[in-house]
Amino acid sequence: MSPTLLAMGAHYDDCVFGIPGIMLQAVRKHYRVVILALIGDYTNWPPAQGREKDFLAQSVRICKDYGAELRFLDFASHRFDVNLDSKRAVSRAVLEVKPDIAFMLWYQDHHHDHVVAATLSKIALRHGDRVLDAGSYKPPKAIYAYDNGPRHTIGFEPNTYVDVSPVWPDAIEWLGKLMAITRNQPYDRAKPDPAQNLKETIARYRGAAAGVQYAEALWSAGARVQEIL
Numbered sequence: 001m002s003p004t005l006l007a008m009g010a011h012y013d014d015c016v017f018g019i020p021g022i023m024l025q026a027v028r029k030h031y032r033v034v035i036l037a038l039i040g041d042y043t044n045w046p047p048a049q050g051r052e053k054d055f056l057a058q059s060v061r062i063c064k065d066y067g068a069e070l071r072f073l074d075f076a077s078h079r080f081d082v083n084l085d086s087k088r089a090v091s092r093a094v095l096e097v098k099p100d101i102a103f104m105l106w107y108q109d110h111h112h113d114h115v116v117a118a119t120l121s122k123i124a125l126r127h128g129d130r131v132l133d134a135g136s137y138k139p140p141k142a143i144y145a146y147d148n149g150p151r152h153t154i155g156f157e158p159n160t161y162v163d164v165s166p167v168w169p170d171a172i173e174w175l176g177k178l179m180a181i182t183r184n185q186p187y188d189r190a191k192p193d194p195a196q197n198l199k200e201t202i203a204r205y206r207g208a209a210a211g212v213q214y215a216e217a218l219w220s221a222g223a224r225v226q227e228i229l
Helices: 014-018 020-028 052-065 084-097 112-132 165-183 194-210
Strands: 004-009 032-041 068-076 101-105 142-146 160-163 215-220
Touching: 004 014, 004 020, 004 084, 004 112, 014 020, 014 032, 014 101, 014 165, 020 032, 020 160, 020 165, 032 052, 032 084, 032 112, 052 068, 052 165, 068 084, 084 112, 101 112, 112 142, 160 194, 165 194, 194 215
Parallel strands: 004 032, 004 101, 032 068, 101 142
Antiparallel strands: 142 215, 160 215
16 A cells, blocks of 8 residues: 655645645655644634635635645634643544654644644644544554744654655645635746745755755654665
Protein backbone atom coordinates (compact mmCIF):
# COMPACT_ATOMS: atom_id res chain seq x y z
CA MET A 1 0.00 0.00 0.00
CA SER A 2 1.09 3.57 -0.62
CA PRO A 3 2.41 5.46 2.42
CA THR A 4 0.22 8.19 3.90
CA LEU A 5 1.24 11.79 4.55
CA LEU A 6 -0.93 13.75 6.97
CA ALA A 7 -0.67 17.55 7.07
CA MET A 8 -2.47 19.24 9.97
CA GLY A 9 -3.42 22.87 10.40
CA ALA A 10 -6.00 25.11 12.02
CA HIS A 11 -7.50 26.67 8.88
CA TYR A 12 -8.23 25.52 5.34
CA ASP A 13 -5.11 27.24 3.96
CA ASP A 14 -2.46 26.63 6.64
CA CYS A 15 -0.96 23.51 5.10
CA VAL A 16 -1.13 24.82 1.54
CA PHE A 17 0.71 27.95 2.67
CA GLY A 18 3.22 26.05 4.79
CA ILE A 19 4.17 22.93 2.81
CA PRO A 20 2.53 22.85 -0.64
CA GLY A 21 5.76 21.77 -2.32
CA ILE A 22 6.32 18.88 0.06
CA MET A 23 2.76 17.68 -0.39
CA LEU A 24 3.04 17.86 -4.18
CA GLN A 25 6.29 15.90 -4.09
CA ALA A 26 4.55 13.26 -1.99
CA VAL A 27 1.67 13.08 -4.47
CA ARG A 28 4.14 12.55 -7.31
CA LYS A 29 5.77 9.75 -5.32
CA HIS A 30 2.35 8.10 -5.02
CA TYR A 31 1.74 8.92 -1.38
CA ARG A 32 -1.77 9.26 -0.13
CA VAL A 33 -1.86 12.92 1.00
CA VAL A 34 -4.46 14.00 3.55
CA ILE A 35 -4.88 17.56 4.84
CA LEU A 36 -6.71 17.90 8.14
CA ALA A 37 -8.04 21.38 8.92
CA LEU A 38 -9.33 21.45 12.49
CA ILE A 39 -11.59 24.43 11.78
CA GLY A 40 -14.49 23.44 9.57
CA ASP A 41 -17.13 25.87 10.83
CA TYR A 42 -16.64 29.23 9.08
CA THR A 43 -19.91 30.83 10.14
CA ASN A 44 -18.04 33.36 12.31
CA TRP A 45 -15.41 34.21 9.68
CA PRO A 46 -16.51 37.26 7.62
CA PRO A 47 -14.93 36.31 4.26
CA ALA A 48 -16.94 33.07 4.15
CA GLN A 49 -20.14 34.10 5.88
CA GLY A 50 -23.25 33.30 3.86
CA ARG A 51 -21.42 30.85 1.61
CA GLU A 52 -19.83 28.52 4.14
CA LYS A 53 -20.80 25.23 2.48
CA ASP A 54 -19.68 26.37 -0.95
CA PHE A 55 -16.46 27.73 0.55
CA LEU A 56 -15.62 24.33 2.01
CA ALA A 57 -16.66 22.48 -1.14
CA GLN A 58 -14.48 24.65 -3.36
CA SER A 59 -11.51 24.22 -1.03
CA VAL A 60 -11.93 20.45 -1.12
CA ARG A 61 -12.21 20.45 -4.90
CA ILE A 62 -9.07 22.51 -5.42
CA CYS A 63 -7.02 20.32 -3.11
CA LYS A 64 -8.34 17.24 -4.90
CA ASP A 65 -7.20 18.74 -8.20
CA TYR A 66 -3.65 18.71 -6.80
CA GLY A 67 -3.91 15.18 -5.47
CA ALA A 68 -4.69 15.89 -1.81
CA GLU A 69 -7.72 14.97 0.28
CA LEU A 70 -8.86 17.91 2.42
CA ARG A 71 -10.81 17.02 5.56
CA PHE A 72 -12.38 19.31 8.15
CA LEU A 73 -13.34 18.91 11.78
CA ASP A 74 -16.22 20.98 13.12
CA PHE A 75 -14.39 23.53 15.27
CA ALA A 76 -14.88 27.27 14.75
CA SER A 77 -12.20 29.95 14.95
CA HIS A 78 -11.47 31.00 18.55
CA ARG A 79 -14.24 28.72 19.76
CA PHE A 80 -12.18 25.61 20.48
CA ASP A 81 -9.49 24.87 23.01
CA VAL A 82 -7.36 22.06 24.40
CA ASN A 83 -9.71 19.85 26.40
CA LEU A 84 -10.64 16.20 26.49
CA ASP A 85 -13.36 16.49 23.84
CA SER A 86 -11.10 18.29 21.36
CA LYS A 87 -8.21 15.90 22.05
CA ARG A 88 -10.50 12.98 21.35
CA ALA A 89 -11.85 14.52 18.13
CA VAL A 90 -8.39 15.18 16.71
CA SER A 91 -7.04 11.82 17.88
CA ARG A 92 -9.94 10.00 16.20
CA ALA A 93 -9.17 11.80 12.95
CA VAL A 94 -5.48 10.86 13.15
CA LEU A 95 -6.35 7.25 14.03
CA GLU A 96 -8.61 7.05 10.98
CA VAL A 97 -5.97 8.43 8.62
CA LYS A 98 -3.12 6.26 9.99
CA PRO A 99 -0.27 8.51 8.81
CA ASP A 100 3.23 7.24 8.10
CA ILE A 101 4.59 10.79 8.19
CA ALA A 102 2.93 13.88 9.66
CA PHE A 103 3.29 17.65 9.58
CA MET A 104 1.88 20.11 12.10
CA LEU A 105 1.99 23.82 12.78
CA TRP A 106 4.82 25.21 14.91
CA TYR A 107 3.46 25.59 18.44
CA GLN A 108 4.51 29.21 19.11
CA ASP A 109 2.37 31.67 17.18
CA HIS A 110 0.62 35.02 17.50
CA HIS A 111 -2.63 33.45 16.21
CA HIS A 112 -4.41 31.57 19.00
CA ASP A 113 -6.07 29.17 16.54
CA HIS A 114 -2.60 28.06 15.43
CA VAL A 115 -1.39 27.56 19.00
CA VAL A 116 -4.40 25.43 19.94
CA ALA A 117 -4.25 23.44 16.70
CA ALA A 118 -0.53 22.74 17.13
CA THR A 119 -1.02 21.53 20.69
CA LEU A 120 -3.92 19.27 19.74
CA SER A 121 -1.98 17.94 16.75
CA LYS A 122 1.05 17.13 18.88
CA ILE A 123 -1.05 15.29 21.47
CA ALA A 124 -2.98 13.32 18.86
CA LEU A 125 0.09 12.37 16.82
CA ARG A 126 2.17 11.27 19.78
CA HIS A 127 -0.32 10.13 22.37
CA GLY A 128 -3.58 9.39 20.58
CA ASP A 129 -3.54 5.84 21.96
CA ARG A 130 -3.86 7.11 25.52
CA VAL A 131 -6.45 9.71 24.61
CA LEU A 132 -8.67 7.07 23.00
CA ASP A 133 -7.56 3.90 24.79
CA ALA A 134 -6.82 2.60 21.32
CA GLY A 135 -4.19 -0.11 21.52
CA SER A 136 -4.04 -0.39 17.73
CA TYR A 137 -2.84 3.19 17.31
CA LYS A 138 0.67 3.61 15.94
CA PRO A 139 2.26 7.07 15.84
CA PRO A 140 3.80 8.19 12.53
CA LYS A 141 7.44 7.30 12.04
CA ALA A 142 8.32 10.98 11.58
CA ILE A 143 6.69 14.22 12.73
CA TYR A 144 7.70 17.65 11.44
CA ALA A 145 6.56 21.15 12.33
CA TYR A 146 6.24 23.89 9.71
CA ASP A 147 5.98 27.66 10.10
CA ASN A 148 3.20 29.98 9.02
CA GLY A 149 5.25 33.02 8.10
CA PRO A 150 6.01 36.39 9.68
CA ARG A 151 3.35 38.08 11.84
CA HIS A 152 2.26 34.59 12.90
CA THR A 153 5.09 32.19 13.74
CA ILE A 154 7.38 32.94 16.71
CA GLY A 155 10.85 31.53 17.30
CA PHE A 156 10.90 28.96 14.51
CA GLU A 157 14.40 27.56 13.90
CA PRO A 158 14.31 24.88 11.20
CA ASN A 159 16.60 21.89 11.25
CA THR A 160 15.41 20.32 8.00
CA TYR A 161 15.10 21.76 4.48
CA VAL A 162 13.31 20.33 1.46
CA ASP A 163 14.07 21.47 -2.08
CA VAL A 164 10.70 22.18 -3.71
CA SER A 165 12.04 23.94 -6.80
CA PRO A 166 10.84 21.26 -9.27
CA VAL A 167 7.22 21.59 -8.15
CA TRP A 168 7.23 25.29 -7.34
CA PRO A 169 4.94 26.54 -10.16
CA ASP A 170 2.18 24.14 -9.13
CA ALA A 171 2.75 24.81 -5.42
CA ILE A 172 2.33 28.57 -5.71
CA GLU A 173 -0.66 28.17 -8.06
CA TRP A 174 -2.35 25.87 -5.55
CA LEU A 175 -2.07 28.55 -2.89
CA GLY A 176 -3.29 31.23 -5.29
CA LYS A 177 -6.43 29.30 -6.11
CA LEU A 178 -7.30 28.89 -2.44
CA MET A 179 -6.77 32.60 -1.87
CA ALA A 180 -9.10 33.38 -4.77
CA ILE A 181 -11.84 31.47 -2.94
CA THR A 182 -11.27 33.70 0.09
CA ARG A 183 -11.81 36.80 -2.07
CA ASN A 184 -14.71 35.07 -3.85
CA GLN A 185 -13.11 35.86 -7.19
CA PRO A 186 -11.84 33.80 -10.13
CA TYR A 187 -8.17 32.87 -9.95
CA ASP A 188 -5.98 35.17 -12.06
CA ARG A 189 -2.40 33.99 -12.53
CA ALA A 190 -1.38 37.49 -13.65
CA LYS A 191 -2.43 39.03 -10.31
CA PRO A 192 -0.72 37.17 -7.48
CA ASP A 193 -2.40 37.28 -4.09
CA PRO A 194 -0.36 38.84 -1.25
CA ALA A 195 -0.18 35.39 0.34
CA GLN A 196 1.52 34.07 -2.80
CA ASN A 197 4.04 36.91 -2.73
CA LEU A 198 4.77 36.24 0.92
CA LYS A 199 5.14 32.49 0.37
CA GLU A 200 7.52 33.07 -2.52
CA THR A 201 9.64 35.40 -0.38
CA ILE A 202 9.85 32.76 2.35
CA ALA A 203 10.58 29.94 -0.09
CA ARG A 204 13.36 31.93 -1.75
CA TYR A 205 14.85 32.76 1.66
CA ARG A 206 14.73 29.13 2.76
CA GLY A 207 16.17 28.16 -0.59
CA ALA A 208 19.08 30.57 -0.13
CA ALA A 209 19.74 29.02 3.28
CA ALA A 210 19.81 25.54 1.75
CA GLY A 211 21.54 26.38 -1.53
CA VAL A 212 18.58 25.81 -3.85
CA GLN A 213 16.08 28.05 -5.62
CA TYR A 214 13.00 27.31 -3.50
CA ALA A 215 12.82 25.38 -0.25
CA GLU A 216 10.41 24.64 2.57
CA ALA A 217 11.81 24.50 6.08
CA LEU A 218 10.79 22.17 8.87
CA TRP A 219 11.62 21.36 12.46
CA SER A 220 12.03 17.65 13.01
CA ALA A 221 10.41 16.51 16.25
CA GLY A 222 13.05 13.85 16.78
CA ALA A 223 16.66 13.24 15.86
CA ARG A 224 16.89 10.69 13.07
CA VAL A 225 19.77 8.77 11.56
CA GLN A 226 20.06 9.60 7.85
CA GLU A 227 22.15 8.28 5.03
CA ILE A 228 24.26 11.22 3.83
CA LEU A 229 26.69 9.44 1.50
